[in-house]
Amino acid sequence: MGKVAVAFAAAAVLVSCSVAAVMVGRRIKSRAKWRAVVEILKELEEACDTPVGRLRQVVDAMAVEMHAGLASEGGSKLKMLLTFVHHLPNGTEKGTYYALHLGGTYFRILRVHLGGERSYLDVQDVERHPIPSHLMDSTSEVLFNFLAFSMERFIEKEGKESNSQGVKRELAFTFSFPVKHSSISSGVLIKWTKGFEISEMVGKDVAECLQGAMNRRGLDIHVAALVNDTVGALSLGYYHDPDTIVAVVFGTGSNACYLERTDAIIKSQGLLTTSGSMVVNMEWGNFWSSHLPRTSYDIDLDAESSNPNDMGFEKMIAGLYLGDIVRRVIRHMSQVSDIFGPTSSMLSEPYVLRTNSVSAMHEDDTPELQQVARILKDLGVSDVPLKVRKLVVKICDVVTRRAGRLAAAGIAGILKKIGRDGSGGITSGRSRSEMRMQKRTVVAVEGGLYMNYTMFREYMEEALVEILGEEVSQYVVVKAMEDGSSIGSALLVASLQS
Ligand code: ADP
Ligand code: MG
Numbered sequence: 001m002g003k004v005a006v007a008f009a010a011a012a013v014l015v016s017c018s019v020a021a022v023m024v025g026r027r028i029k030s031r032a033k034w035r036a037v038v039e040i041l042k043e044l045e046e047a048c049d050t051p052v053g054r055l056r057q058v059v060d061a062m063a064v065e066m067h068a069g070l071a072s073e074g075g076s077k078l079k080m081l082l083t084f085v086h087h088l089p090n091g092t093e094k095g096t097y098y099a100l101h102l103g104g105t106y107f108r109i110l111r112v113h114l115g116g117e118r119s120y121l122d123v124q125d126v127e128r129h130p131i132p133s134h135l136m137d138s139t140s141e142v143l144f145n146f147l148a149f150s151m152e153r154f155i156e157k158e159g160k161e162s163n164s165q166g167v168k169r170e171l172a173f174t175f176s177f178p179v180k181h182s183s184i185s186s187g188v189l190i191k192w193t194k195g196f197e198i199s200e201m202v203g204k205d206v207a208e209c210l211q212g213a214m215n216r217r218g219l220d221i222h223v224a225a226l227v228n229d230t231v232g233a234l235s236l237g238y239y240h241d242p243d244t245i246v247a248v249v250f251g252t253g254s255n256a257c258y259l260e261r262t263d264a265i266i267k268s269q270g271l272l273t274t275s276g277s278m279v280v281n282m283e284w285g286n287f288w289s290s291h292l293p294r295t296s297y298d299i300d301l302d303a304e305s306s307n308p309n310d311m312g313f314e315k316m317i318a319g320l321y322l323g324d325i326v327r328r329v330i331r332h333m334s335q336v337s338d339i340f341g342p343t344s345s346m347l348s349e350p351y352v353l354r355t356n357s358v359s360a361m362h363e364d365d366t367p368e369l370q371q372v373a374r375i376l377k378d379l380g381v382s383d384v385p386l387k388v389r390k391l392v393v394k395i396c397d398v399v400t401r402r403a404g405r406l407a408a409a410g411i412a413g414i415l416k417k418i419g420r421d422g423s424g425g426i427t428s429g430r431s432r433s434e435m436r437m438q439k440r441t442v443v444a445v446e447g448g449l450y451m452n453y454t455m456f457r458e459y460m461e462e463a464l465v466e467i468l469g470e471e472v473s474q475y476v477v478v479k480a481m482e483d484g485s486s487i488g489s490a491l492l493v494a495s496l497q498s
Contacts, residue, residue: 033337040333041394047295048402052466054291055409059421059467061289062413066282071266077286077312082268083231083257084184085279085492088238091118093494098221100151100210101174101486103229104194104252104320105448107131107147108174108483109154112490118239123487127154140201140209148213151221169221170497172489173210176229176253178283184225184496193285194253194320197306224493228281229446229485230257235495236481236488237444243477244442246414249485250407250456251447253311254318256284258414284410285314292316293402297328304350313410317403319355319449327353327379329395334381339388344380353379359453362396369393397455404459411443411460412467415476422472442477446484 069080094116101108106128113122129150135143155169177196181187186207192198201209207226214221227235230247234257237244245259260280263269292313301324302308302315315321331347334340346352357375364371369389376384376392415421420441450457465473481488 033339037333037337037339037391040329040336041391041398044295044297044329044395045398048293048398050293050402050405050409050463052463054293055405055412055463055467057291058289058406058409059412059416061291062284062287062410063416065287065289066413066417069282070260070264070280073267075267077288079178079190079281079283079286080265080267081178081190081228081281081283082181082265083228083279083281084181085227085231085235086277087495088235088259088279089488089491089495090242091239092116093491093498095170095494095497097490097494098151098169098171099174099232099486099490099493100147100171101176101229101232101489102131102147103176103485104196105130107150108486109151110483110486110490111158112487112494114491114494121239121487121491123483125154125157126483126486136195137197140198140204141213143198143201144209144213145216147210148217148219151214152217152219155219155221170224170493171221172225172227172232172486172493173207173223174227174229174232174485174489175206176249176251176255176485178281179206179226179228181226185223187226191307191310193307193311193314194318195306224496225489227489227492228255228257229489230255230281231279232486232489232492233444233446233481233484234259234279234488235492236484237442237479239488239491241442241479243440244444244479245418245420246411246441247444247446247481247484248407248411249447250318250445250450252318252320254285254314254407254447254449255282256410256414257281258418260418282414285311285318287313287410292406295325297325297332300328301325313406317407317410319447320351321355322399322403322449323353323355323358324351325399326358326392326395327351329399330379330381330392333391339391340376340381340384346380355449355453358396358400359455361393362400362453362455364393400453400456401459404456405463407456407460408463408467411464411478415441415468420476421468422475438472438475440475440477442479444479444481444484446481451480451482 065076065078069076069078093114096113098111108128110126111124135146177193178190179187180190186205188205189202191202207223211223230249234247237247248256257279259277262276262278334343361372361375372389372392412421
């Protein structure tokens with residue numbers, strides 16, 4: 001070999017050595033970045049951990065707070081609001097009734113026709129539309145004019161054969177925000193939740209606002225009841241099955257109500273003499289306990305929300321928020337590592353990742369996780385390798401598992417408060433005949449999160465069995481109520497007429 005050739009070969013060895021060194025260096029660096037991301041995931045998993053022992057602490061805290069909220073006004077973060085609903089529909093109702101439902105994301109209008117027998121419930125013309133976002137921070141007048149206008153259009157579309165032509169229409173206003181009732185058909189808004197921000201509305205009578213808007217449009221409609229969405233769901237549940245005494249909504253927000261003995265509503269003794277029970281709207285979204293597994297993402301989400309220091313439980317379990325928790329974790333990872341490529345500015349946009357997309361990613365069953373790739377691309381994150389897509393699925397799983405399991409703890413807390421959780425009841429020493437004494441309890445559940453996100457539902461139901469145990473769980477039936485809030489509210493109005 002000549003001198004030149006030797007020099008050339010030596011240079012080639014040197015180059016390949018340094019290329020290898022660079023590659024090894026890169027690999028070490030990229031491994032370090034991957035390790036950093038895995039560390040963030042591990043921290044998230046630990047912070048979101050919900051072993052059954054911790055869930056039981058949440059159950060106990062929920063029951064304690066329920067007692068405190070019933071004992072005195074302001075006694076707990078749980079408002080435990082009176083609804084003035086003493087009787088629920090029993091199946092004998094007759095006639096045609098309407099419901100207009102303002103949720104957190106959608107408004108719905110429907111009509112029900114009842115034939116006086118439980119089996120004769122005809123739900124007609126269910127309309128569901130997204131609430132135009134500009135209404136959420138407009139004025140009460142603009143909001144209610146819009147609702148009255150929508151109602152007018154609904155009625156215009158009714159066929160001539162409709163039973164209610166020419167007679168005053170009886171309407172339930174299903175309103176999914178906290179209200180202090182003075183009767184079943186009147187109550188003032190306590191505060192907005194779920195991103196609504198019309199401050200002059202707070203303190204105003206909600207039913208009166210809607211009735212006023214209807215009257216201004218010359219509509220012959222009577223706002224016969226103001227109904228919380230959970231109370232609507234309970235009404236539909238009870239109509240079909242009188243063992244239904246608890247209802248929970250998991251939609252944009254989350255809330256629960258249940259049938260309480262009036263003598264247990266200590267803060268209102270004297271007021272309530274006519275009936276043995278009343279439905280209590282818990283407003284459980286505002287529940288808080290130090291046992292709730294809170295992460296730095298929850299703290300930031302709360303601080304940057306339109307209602308900081310408020311609705312802490314809702315912000316961990318409801319549809320409006322799960323997507324935003326996941327977004328915050330992905331953003332954090334993309335800031336400490338380039339496994340997501342350069343940090344997309346879209347990842348800093350609040351609520352850009354919807355919970356619908358979280359469930360689509362979580363339940364992506366394509367071999368290459370194409371749904372995950374598509375949704376990440378919409379967030380400005382393109383061409384990430386499969387292992388990164390798998391990591392995103394894992395984040396969705398951790399956040400939703402925590403939500404489902406905490407939701408179950410909330411339900412078990414209600415069951416505990418009303419003595420249907422088997423505690424102090426079914427224990428090892430009890431006989432078979434005593435076991436049969438355990439009452440069947442039906443929990444009506446509705447809302448878009450529960451109805452459409454299978455993994456949320458499964459985590460919730462699995463945790464409920466874990467908390468209650470196999471035996472007691474046999475007596476607790478969770479029933480899905482599609483459109484239960486709206487249909488049930490119309491049934492409630494029907495029951496007021498009979
Ligand atoms: P509202 O809260 O307006 O009464 P819904 O009960 O239908 O309306 O709940 C809508 C919310 O449910 C959505 O904003 C979303 O958070 C959640 N949701 C709906 N569909 C899905 C889905 N496929 N996966 C996950 N969450 C969903
Ligand atoms: Mg709803």
